[in-house]
Amino acid sequence: MKAPRLVDTTLRDGSHALRHQFTRDQVRKIVTALDAAGVPVIEVSHGDGLSGSSLQYGFSGTPELDLIEEARGAARKAKIAALLLPGVGTRAELKEAVARGIQMVRVATQCTEADVSEQHFGMAKEMGLETAGFLMMAHMRPPEILAEQARLMESYGCDCVYVVDSAGAMLPADAAERVAALKKALSKAAVGFHAHNNLGLGVGNTLAALEAGADWVDGTLRGLGAGAGNAATELLAAVLDKLGINPGLDVFRLLDAAEFVLAPMMPFQPIPDRDAIAIGYAGVYSTFLLHAKRLGEKYGVDALDILVELGRRKTMAGQEDMILDVALDLSRKAGKQVQ
Amino acid sequence: MKAGTAVKVAILGSGNIGSDLMYKLLKHKGRMQLALLAGIDAGSEGLARARSEGIPTSHDGIEAILEARDVELVFDATSARAHTLHAPKLRAAGKIAIDLTPAAVGPAVVPPVNLGAHLEEANVNLITCGGQATIPLVYAISRVVPVMYAEMVSTIASGSAGPGTRQNIDEFTFTTSRGLEAIGGAQKGKAIIILNPASPPILMRNTIYVVPDKELDEKAVFDSVARMVAEVQAYVPGYRLKSPPVTDKRQTPWGMKTVIVILLEVEGAGDYLPPFAGNLDIMTAAAYRTGELFARHVRERTGARA
Numbered sequence: 001m002k003a004p005r006l007v008d009t010t011l012r013d014g015s016h017a018l019r020h021q022f023t024r025d026q027v028r029k030i031v032t033a034l035d036a037a038g039v040p041v042i043e044v045s046h047g048d049g050l051s052g053s054s055l056q057y058g059f060s061g062t063p064e065l066d067l068i069e070e071a072r073g074a075a076r077k078a079k080i081a082a083l084l085l086p087g088v089g090t091r092a093e094l095k096e097a098v099a100r101g102i103q104m105v106r107v108a109t110q111c112t113e114a115d116v117s118e119q120h121f122g123m124a125k126e127m128g129l130e131t132a133g134f135l136m137m138a139h140m141r142p143p144e145i146l147a148e149q150a151r152l153m154e155s156y157g158c159d160c161v162y163v164v165d166s167a168g169a170m171l172p173a174d175a176a177e178r179v180a181a182l183k184k185a186l187s188k189a190a191v192g193f194h195a196h197n198n199l200g201l202g203v204g205n206t207l208a209a210l211e212a213g214a215d216w217v218d219g220t221l222r223g224l225g226a227g228a229g230n231a232a233t234e235l236l237a238a239v240l241d242k243l244g245i246n247p248g249l250d251v252f253r254l255l256d257a258a259e260f261v262l263a264p265m266m267p268f269q270p271i272p273d274r275d276a277i278a279i280g281y282a283g284v285y286s287t288f289l290l291h292a293k294r295l296g297e298k299y300g301v302d303a304l305d306i307l308v309e310l311g312r313r314k315t316m317a318g319q320e321d322m323i324l325d326v327a328l329d330l331s332r333k334a335g336k337q338v339q
Numbered sequence: 340m341k342a343g344t345a346v347k348v349a350i351l352g353s354g355n356i357g358s359d360l361m362y363k364l365l366k367h368k369g370r371m372q373l374a375l376l377a378g379i380d381a382g383s384e385g386l387a388r389a390r391s392e393g394i395p396t397s398h399d400g401i402e403a404i405l406e407a408r409d410v411e412l413v414f415d416a417t418s419a420r421a422h423t424l425h426a427p428k429l430r431a432a433g434k435i436a437i438d439l440t441p442a443a444v445g446p447a448v449v450p451p452v453n454l455g456a457h458l459e460e461a462n463v464n465l466i467t468c469g470g471q472a473t474i475p476l477v478y479a480i481s482r483v484v485p486v487m488y489a490e491m492v493s494t495i496a497s498g499s500a501g502p503g504t505r506q507n508i509d510e511f512t513f514t515t516s517r518g519l520e521a522i523g524g525a526q527k528g529k530a531i532i533i534l535n536p537a538s539p540p541i542l543m544r545n546t547i548y549v550v551p552d553k554e555l556d557e558k559a560v561f562d563s564v565a566r567m568v569a570e571v572q573a574y575v576p577g578y579r580l581k582s583p584p585v586t587d588k589r590q591t592p593w594g595m596k597t598v599i600v601i602l603l604e605v606e607g608a609g610d611y612l613p614p615f616a617g618n619l620d621i622m623t624a625a626a627y628r629t630g631e632l633f634a635r636h637v638r639e640r641t642g643a644r645a
Binding site: 088 | 490492505507532598600
């Protein structure tokens with residue numbers, strides 16, 4: 001195993017847990033702490049990527065471009081990245097984000113739809129950005145399909161293709177065989193792994209991915225993120241250090257950042273609780289968690305039942321509108337039984 | 340020509356969309372008569388299908404259409420790039436162009452909302468599938484209460500998204516959000532598109548979120564929506580609400596607001612394309628509807644002159 005590149009996405013995936021309400025002040029403090037601890041890449045944007053601010057996903061409290069600008073101003077060495085989901089964000093927002101300071105873009109597609117990202121990678125490369133590609137909901141397809149999609153992203157100019165366990169549904173062997181397939185299929189591009197902790201395997205799956213050859217891995221302070229959150233950055237730093245593959249992270253500074261900078265800002269600590277485990281078990285998009293809880297309450301339906309039904313209907317990343325659809329169906333069904 | 344005789348039309352493009360439109364023209368006995376289907380590949384399956392239905396075909400593309408003097412109306416189901424080349428030629432030949440590509444040479448139309456205002460145009464563009472599905476309902480609300488914000492989310496089956504859609508996904512987002520504003524009547528519009536690879540494929544679904552600018556008369560709004568659904572159903576039979584509209588309080592950039600949420604499903608008629616491809620069916624159905632209204636308008640005009 002070699003030392004991986006670590007991308008901290010507290011200010012992007014963590015945005016889901018804060019319902020996209022990060023402030024400039026919070027961003028400055030978090031970026032300053034991560035940068036001082038040697039984190040090389042920090043991702044900042046709405047949880048659903050550039051232009052994700054919407055009724056579908058929740059409006060941003062502060063415009064993400066302002067947060068990006070703040071992050072860039074606070075970072076001394078770290079690169080600032082943003083996420084972009086084609087279909088939600090466009091090249092227009094990518095251009096604006098570059099003007100406000102991003103040096104890397106991570107383009108995310110469903111794991112079967114890599115070909116919607118060609119224009120975005122093309123423009124990113126023209127603008128001199130470093131690029132990564134996210135194959136989301138990667139548990140839904142076998143390694144060979146993911147490898148084909150990864151090759152497409154590589155051909156468009158992607159520097160690192162990620163296996164993204166958006167649902168936190170993978171077991172360590174699932175993560176390892178997918179990463180290994182990408183390592184074998186790609187000639188130039190690196191391979192990354194992005195974990196969710198819904199089954200309590202965030203760090204475990206990241207280690208399995210590293211053993212299979214992953215070059216980049218993602219973390220968030222305190223694991224703050226959608227569902228039960230992600231692999232915790234400070235935890236990864238401690239584990240990588242003990243494994244003798246610390247990529248230059250200051251373990252104690254990250255422990256302080258997690259405990260004293262981020263934790264006081266957190267509305268709750270994401271953990272694999274009943275509903276979050278259901279997300280991993282049913283294999284649905286982690287960001288559905290808070291929406292399902294809210295609508296479950298509104299329509300008198302158990303959030304767990306909503307999440308399991310969303311899994312049965314094979315919903316994909318970004319289909320938050322289906323939560324209302326399912327909540328209405330389940331509440332109608334319950335109403336009928338009562339009558 | 341006398342009022343009452345069929346208007347001769349041609350389809351340019353022998354792909355999936357052109358074929359589906361051909362079957363719609365054959366199925367419905369309206370004011371149009373399909374006189375020619377032109378492609379550019381002599382061996383294409385689309386041309387073979389047309390021949391087997393007894394429709395005259397050509398593989399000379401636009402040239403064959405221009406030579407067909409009695410064709411008054413042309414459906415362009417090629418590509419945006421091709422249509423920008425076709426449009427001036429069709430105009431010079433005095434033929435009305437109904438453009439199913441994203442070229443947007445002519446004004447964007449959604450038949451039940453604004454087509455009536457564009458019947459004197461020589462070229463009209465059918466806005467995106469998502470726009471065809473959602474703009475009528477945003478308009479149905481904005482005609483009752485001012486709309487400060489409208490957002491639509493279209494989810495379509497992977498198998499129904501062709502290379503044109505995939506390579507131009509930004510244009511879908513941009514064009515559709517502008518359409519929500521300019522045609523739907525929202526002060527600000529936003530569009531999101533999601534591809535879903537599930538097997539068996541999902542039907543096209545759309546969610547519409549509307550933030551009204553004033554106190555809401557729910558009954559008036561929902562009645563207006565119901566009337567519009569019926570109007571669209573008249574030409575897209577598989578267009579239906581998944582449930583009655585609901586309202587929800589949401590935090591927005593304009594404070595806590597009541598949001599109207601409409602869940603909509605579009606099942607295709609299965610004329611040629613499979614039923615799950617409601618997103619393509621609504622395009623060919625809107626094209627057919629647009630053609631019918633143009634045909635009526637052209638005949639009324641010639642009838643009045645006679």
